[in-house]
Amino acid sequence: MGIDVLGRGSAGYDQNRGTFNVLLSQEPAGIVTPRTPGEVIDAIEYAKAEGLRIGAQRTGHAAEPLGDLGDTVLVRTAALNTVSIDVDRRIARVGSGALWGDLVPRASELGLAACHGSTPTVGIVGYSLGGGVGWYGRKHGLQCNRVTAVELVDATGTELRVDAESDPELFWALRGAGGDFGVVTALEFELLAVREVFAGALFFPLERAAEVFHTWHELTRTIPDEVTSVARVMNFPPIPEIPEPMRGNSFAVVEAVALLPEAEATELLAPLRDLGAPMDTFATQPPAGVAGLHMDPPEPCPYAGQSMLLNDLTGDGIDALLDAVGPDSGTQLLSVEVRHDGGAMGRDGAEHGALSSLAGEFLLFGVNIVPTPEAMAPSKAWLGAMRDAMQPWDAGRYLNFSDEDEDIAVAFPAPTVERLRAAKAKYDPENLFHACHPVVSG
Ligand SMILES: Cc1cc2nc3c(=O)[nH]c(=O)nc-3n(C[C@H](O)[C@H](O)[C@H](O)COP(=O)(O)OP(=O)(O)OC[C@H]3O[C@@H](n4cnc5c(N)ncnc54)[C@H](O)[C@@H]3O)c2cc1C
Structure with missing residues (x-):
């Protein structure tokens, strides 16, 4: 066997067990950092010989639902980056x-x-x-x-x-x-x-959230599939890492990317842009330009999140959300976003994979930075209030956004769950692979 297995206490173990959420500390039975597919084979043979399971990970973005790794060799794939x-x-x-x-x-x-x-x-x-x-x-x-x-x-x-x-x-x-x-x-x-997209964000003072969110929601009812958009409440903490003019301020934000010529996109987005956002970054740009649009933190950080798919929101749904996380709610979550899904993401196809389509029309995700242990309780309470408020529109889960160890039945229709479990029994009868959101839980 030509691979090094990094064990607890060995050089490299700590450098290779990091997660995106730094509140987590994963401690696998061993870590392998393969440079070739042949070394992946060696890692699997090693795990089997030692009676261990095996899990693959790149960034550790989804480390929380993986759970305990005490019986698992972790394959960190960073070097396979062609x-x-x-x-x-x-x-x-x-x-x-x-x-x-x-x-x-x-x-x-x-x-x-x-x-x-x-x-x-x-x-x-x-x-x-x-x-x-x-x-x-x-x-x-x-x-x-x-x-x-x-x-x-x-x-x-x-x-x-x-x-x-x-x-x-x-x-x-x-x-x-x-x-x-x-x-x-x-x-x-x-x-x-795609050579160019028309994309950008509108930043309004958070006090205007009701007007902005209702206008956005109305627009989502008719806007063509070429436009994908997100409405968000954002409360930026007053820390040096956050640039001005965001630092310490709260906003209602709409972001959108349109696969349309500027004139056509401008006309479609007019109801929102005519609200007169103090900051409007929309511009025609190459596809690479949208990389920073959503302002996600590039580096690992401490956070807590919560997510759910939502059925078509009525105006009542927008009101319920803003009552829970809007300007008068008393909450201070870094971001509560509602992504407009539907379109091709909501349509099944005979040639599609197990996640043939997403349920619902919208995807809700709330997140807060938790810099100190004391910040966890309020963060959890605010995220819980968000989830409770949106319960009437609950359409299930999108597992890539779920940090919880949930049964896949929350994300797939019953016949798909059955078919996936049959596939697992056929291709991995010993349950060797340890994935986040496993097909067979427990
Ligand atoms: C800041 C941020 C932004 C995000 N934005 C989006 C978004 O816009 N849209 C969206 O859909 N999702 C988004 N996600 C969710 C993201 O898609 C999931 O967390 C995804 O699992 C991350 O994959 P990863 O390889 O980076 O994470 P990892 O934690 O490294 O891997 C996640 C899981 O993927 C599987 N896996 C990874 N590599 C392999 C492999 N080589 N072989 C077999 N299985 C493997 C394993 O089950 C592993 O547990 C975001 C997450 C974060 C943290």
Whole structure:
């Protein structure tokens, strides 16, 4: 066996066990940092020989739902970070260590875009295996359904290339049900021919949240699939890391990306932009320009989050949300965002994977930075108030956004759960793989 297994106390163990949420401390039985698919095979053979399980991780963004790793060898994939783009076929091929930030600027220079999400530092493979809700989603669907091939090492230690022809059932399960079927070494997926987008954000004082959110919600009822947008409440803490004029201030924010020429997008977004935001950053730009639009923290930090899918919000739903987290609520969550889903993300397709479509019309995500232990209780209380207020519109969960260890039945229809469990029994009968949001819980 040609791999080093980093054990507790060994050089490199602490450097390789980090998570995006620094409140967590994961302590796997061992860590492997493969540089080749062959070393992934070695890692799987090692885990099996030692009677351990195996889990793959790139960034540790989704470390919380993984739970205890005391019986698990963790494969950290950062070194498998190759990226190549076939411009003629509009296909990207990435190693499992690639981040969206490794691909998007390069694709953008070639007049191409990917169905990436809001943050360049998210791992492409983890995002894609769990679904992938991004800026072009209403027009082009979930990223998992743009995947054309997955290369992985399976529970027998065999390297496989899985696509719609080679093994339709495994290919189906991989696209939405996370890393529960193998350690992925590479992924191929379709890119979009996009040279320019019209994108930006509007920042209003938080006191105008009701007017802004209701105008946005009305717009979502008719806006075409070419526009994907988000409405947010944001309370920026008064800390030096936050730039002026955000630092210490609260805003109602609308962000949008339109796959349309500027004139057409401007006309569609007029009801919002005519509200006269003191800060309006909308501009025509290459796809790489949207990387910072959502302002997610680039570095690991301490936080608590909560999320749910929402059925079509009525005006009452907007009022309920703002009562819980708006200007008069007394809450101070860093961000409460409502993403407009639907469109192609809400439509099933015969050729789609296990996450064929997203339930509901909107995706709610609240998050707070928790810099001290004392900040946890109020953060949890505010997130709980948000969740309770939106219960009447609850449409289930999108597992990539869920930090809780939840049964997959909250995210998939019953026949899909049954089919996934059958696939797990077939491809990983010993439950060797330890994924976040496992197909078989417990
Ligand atoms: C700041 C931030 C912004 C985000 N924005 C979005 C967004 O806009 N849209 C969206 O849909 N999601 C978004 N997410 C959620 C993100 O997609 C999930 O957390 C995803 O799981 C991250 O993948 P990762 O590889 O970076 O994380 P990791 O924690 O490293 O991996 C997550 C899971 O993916 C699986 N996995 C990863 N690599 C492999 C592999 N090589 N083989 C097999 N399984 C593997 C495993 O089950 C692993 O537990 C965001 C998360 C954060 C923290």
